[in-house]
Amino acid sequence: MNLSHIGFSQIELLVALVDTGSxxxxxxDIGVSQSAVSHGLARLExxxxxxxxxxxxxxxxxxxxxREVLGHAREVLRRLDAIRQAAAAASLLASFVLAxxxxxSRSLRRGS
Amino acid sequence: MNLSHIGFSQIELLVALVDTGSxxxxxxDIGVSQSAVSHGLARLExxxxxxxxxxxxxxxxxxxxxREVLGHAREVLRRLDAIRQAAAAASLLASFVLAxxxxxSRSLRRGS
DNA sequence: AGGTGTTACGTCTGCCGTAACTATC
DNA sequence: GATAGTTACGGCAGACGTAACACCT
Numbered sequence: 458m459n460l461s462h463i464g465f466s467q468i469e470l471l472v473a474l475v476d477t478g479s480x481x482x483x484x485x486d487i488g489v490s491q492s493a494v495s496h497g498l499a500r501l502e503x504x505x506x507x508x509x510x511x512x513x514x515x516x517x518x519x520x521x522x523x524r525e526v527l528g529h530a531r532e533v534l535r536r537l538d539a540i541r542q543a544a545a546a547a548s549l550l551a552s553f554v555l556a557x558x559x560x561x562s563r564s565l566r567r568g569s
Numbered sequence: 570m571n572l573s574h575i576g577f578s579q580i581e582l583l584v585a586l587v588d589t590g591s592x593x594x595x596x597x598d599i600g601v602s603q604s605a606v607s608h609g610l611a612r613l614e615x616x617x618x619x620x621x622x623x624x625x626x627x628x629x630x631x632x633x634x635x636r637e638v639l640g641h642a643r644e645v646l647r648r649l650d651a652i653r654q655a656a657a658a659a660s661l662l663a664s665f666v667l668a669x670x671x672x673x674s675r676s677l678r679r680g681s
Numbered sequence: 682a683g684g685t686g687t688t689a690c691g692t693c694t695g696c697c698g699t700a701a702c703t704a705t706c
Numbered sequence: 707g708a709t710a711g712t713t714a715c716g717g718c719a720g721a722c723g724t725a726a727c728a729c730c731t
Contacts, residue, residue: 462720463649464576480686493722495687500721505656512686514730522659529648529655536641536648537575543641544617547634574695592711605697607712612696624711626705688727694720702713 465537467501468530470494471509475527478516577649579613580642582606583621587639590628 466487473483474494484491502509509523519527578599585595586606596603614621621635631639 463652464721466721481684490723491686492688492724496722499687505653506660507656514685520659522656525655525659526652529652533645533648533652536645540575540638540641540645541617543637544619544634547632547637548618576696578696593709602698603711604699604713608697611712683731685730686728689725690723692721692723694722696717696719698717699715700713701715703711705710706708 463501463504465533467497468533470497471501471523471527471530472534474498474510474517475519475523480517575613575616577645579609580645582609583613583635583639583642584646586610586622586629587631587635592629 469487470483473486474480477483477486480494480498481491484494487494498510505522505526507522508520509526511518511520511523581599582595585598586592589595589598592606592610593603596606599606610622617634617638619634620632621638623630623632623635
């Protein structure tokens with residue numbers, strides 16, 4: 458109960474919410490129901506103990522806390538992407554090495 | 570099935586693993602079983618499609634991919650912390666404002 | 682009526698602990 | 707035998723979808 462059940466999905470959700478300006482748009486952007494967006498944001502706000510998003514008549518707006526959080530949130534997503542890319546690059550490299558090794562040992566078996 | 574079931578816990582886990590140098594130490598550091606650490610790292614590696622940690626006789630060591638990922642992982646944790654701190658500060662401020670407002674309206678009711 | 686977000690409720694996924702197993706010293 | 711990691715299995719929390727709700731235009 459103590460530690461963050463904050464998840465990447467909640468961060469993603471917050472960013473999508475701000476970028477699209479509405480719960481339903483954010484929902485279809487991420488590919489979940491708008492109920493999930495509502496749930497997720499509620500969880501995040503409860504977890505942090507602050508309201509992040511002001512639900513207004515014309516769309517939404519960030520609270521002061523929300524504004525502070527958003528920058529960090531974006532950076533988190535960027536880093537997550539960087540991790541995926543680094544991994545993808547490494548995995549690609551690995552398969553090259555493997556392929557080369559196979560070719561090499563085949564020639565060896567044939568006798569140089 | 571497509572999107573990241575990468576979680577903050579896995580990131581935290583990877584960092585703890587590198588910092589402590591062993592699965593069991595990382596486990597007690599985070600407060601989970603060493604099985605959970607094994608599970609979590611396995612999930613992360615599967616998800617990314619790369620081996621991150623080389624399990625050796627004397628402790629562990631990072632692969633090249635692992636080294637690249639680690640920096641981003643640390644930054645992610647820093648940002649997560651920053652988010653929590655920003656939220657905590659905002660929440661503290663909010664309760665101050667509330668307390669002041671209560672005091673103020675009490676004096677009003679008393680008449681000036 | 683048509684759009685918004687919230688909420689109640691049920692389902693189902695997937696995380697993690699226990700414990701048994703393998704391996705290394 | 708002890709220490710370190712993996713794996714099979716099962717339970718349980720919690721995330722999310724459906725649907726009914728309230729609100730605003």
